[in-house]
Amino acid sequence: MHEPGQEEKTYVLNFGPQHPSTHGVLRVELQMEGEFITKAAPDIGYGHRGHEHMAENRNYQQFLPNMGRVDYLHALAYNQGYCMAVEKLTGLEVPERAEFIRVITAELNRIASHLLWVGAYLLDLGAFTPFLYCFDDRENILDLLDRVTGSRLTYCYYRFGGVPKDIDDEFMAGCRAFITRLRGRFKDYDDLVTKNIIFIKRTRDIGVISKEQCVRYGLTGPMVRGSGIPYDIRKSEPYSVYPRFDFEIPIGERGDIMDRYLVRIREMAQSLRIIEQALDKLPDGPIMAEKVPKRIKPAAGEVYQAVETARGEFGCYIVSEGDIKPYRIKLRVPSFGNLSILPEIAVDTLVADLVAILGSIDVVVPEIDR
């Protein structure tokens, strides 16, 4: 309460932690003047589970299932990043076929993540129907991945030195059918969403991020690509068998929400291209490295391995002291860096814009909280 006569212009609006548009338990403390935001302070950590601390108290294999639970939407990229880091540390060679399978499944998972984002994002903007269209498509991917990984969401499929289960003809046929299906759907999304005047008005020139801001805030993923920087780990720091595939890195021009949206849509088409090529070129052979030790006990040293998830760069930093447990694991998650720019770009926008901007960052809150 304040004294009578004393004028108070601003007030605080608690946006979350329980709010339909924060996609998880994220809280943003807003200083408001009318409907305009004068200050936005994200408050994170509601879902902190201490993954990094868990890592120090488990051996390398035991920590693997945690990787499906950091970013539950693109879990396979986390599987891949962690496995590659450990493989690098121990010098394990992954057979070619296993690398191909990893790429196919990780790209399918990427599309699933993007589809969910498109749907949930449009729901934020008040369009309900695209959400169900996207989920309808995504369902196909979940069914496919269910076949090989055994789970639909928190995958734990890759192992040190390869993958435990081979893909079969039915999976491959299902992938090809899905590629054809999704390619046909892009036009629907275009007609329903991209050309919609209300959607354009809500996203054009809103939440603009400059290249300079990208560097200072260490943004990665569609956030930088929307701003016109062609930075994608799959191309910039090629890993696995990605260099063997022909694909492009879509980028935007203005760095606004619309560009980030378009980048993600076009990325799905590129992922389809990668999957198609990988299916064509899939070599025969083993799916696990021959001599994988029962006890992973790398020599002392450290390693940093980056992979591109649907949200940006996931970096797995492992310090080993020559023990069966890692001495320290740092998970560099993309959403953490990406969200930190919110206070800067949310100022002087409306609440409705905040919803649009926050959605366009594509945060996965458990990933930020770890």
Added chain:
Amino acid sequence: MLSERIKKALALLKLEKVEGGDYGKTGYHVEAAADPGQMPEVAKAMLAEGCFLESLTAVDYPAHFTLVYHFASYEELCRTVVHAKLDKRLMATSITAVYPAANWYEREVYDLFGIKFAGHPDLRRILLPLEADFHPLRKDFGATASNA
């Protein structure tokens, strides 16, 4: 070559160590070691080369903390790591003024390790509740899977 330019720029700062890294083994192109007090200058030099702060974290060794800074570039493949050994009784120096990205990373390090950063604008806990009285990633925190 960006790595050569970075090495040259860092050499000017008279750091403890600046050398090429074994990319195939560690994922680093440039490895450097610096005093925590030198970090703002290092950060300025890295920003001048167009690099972004990829990650900032710490490791708790029995005798000291080591702050680990990773830098990478959008333009060219080149990852730089800077290790900064920090005496457990001393404060680190914040690089938030150079890289706003460091703001949250430093808060996280403070939260999990209890390392204070001089010059940080808003050093509060970020992941744990504000009233927590522990720093879980310190090795003396204990709590293994069996006794947690």
Added chain:
Amino acid sequence: MDNLVRILGTDLGRMLAGLIGVIALVSVNALFLIWMERKVAAHMQLRPGPMEVGWHGAIQTIADALKLMGKELITPAEVDRSVYLLAPIVVFLPVLLSFLVIPFSQTLVIRDMNVGVLLILAFAALTVLAILMAGWASNNKYAVFGSIRSVAQNVAYEIPLLITVMSPILMVGSYRLTDIVAAQEKFWFIVSQPLAFILYITCATAETNRAPFDLPEAESELVAGFHTEYSGMRFGLFFLAEYTNMFIVAALATIFFLGGWRGPVLPGWVWFLLKVYAIIFLIMWFRWTFPRVRFDQLITFAWKILIPLAFANLLLTALVMKLM
């Protein structure tokens, strides 16, 4: 029997029978509309919608209504009690009264007043008051937001709505709704007033707070807007009012532009209801297709586009009337 006829013959009797009829209609209509909305949405979204209770889920809404009635009525501690409790009633009454003057067929009208249009529009304006009461009394920032938005929006959209309906009124020269329908003997006014029809539908969507203009209750921004703090049947009343409002604006659209009860073969009231539900389907179609506009865009749209267009249409109508 004679007595009954005599009683019904009087004004009071007519009013009483009307009131019972209206309440029945409102309830059945809301039940039907909610089911229809869910079905329309479902089929647009490639899913079947409610299927379990009754034929294709036909009595699902009855089950929902029963559940809603069984819910605890929560009154949050810090609310302004009297206003908070009054708001759901205030939102509902004017909606009910609007039915007084709506002609379902040539004879099926409770009270054929010569200021019918004005009465309906005046009652429609009262809804804003209830929403403001609900939002303000809830003592919740999101609710206040929702009600402030609602007031700004309704004030902005009432103006073009009024001006738009002035054009057909100008052509007829009467505020009486039956006169307006009677004047459409040769052709429906949608033919001579296509722009007015489009403007009317746009404004009506905004007046009833339906997507893409559902800002007062934009769930992704304001959680649930003005009715965030309402539960059980109190929330149910807001819900009922929303759907009944939809019926009223659709009924007006039918009367003004689609020739009211006019149509071949079938009886008048069937034609009337068919047209009304067609318009409602259109409004539902909007909701499941468009994203939500932003608040400033909404207000700009009303003041800078709709109002000038409505005035232009009115002027044009007047000019043509004069020349003819």
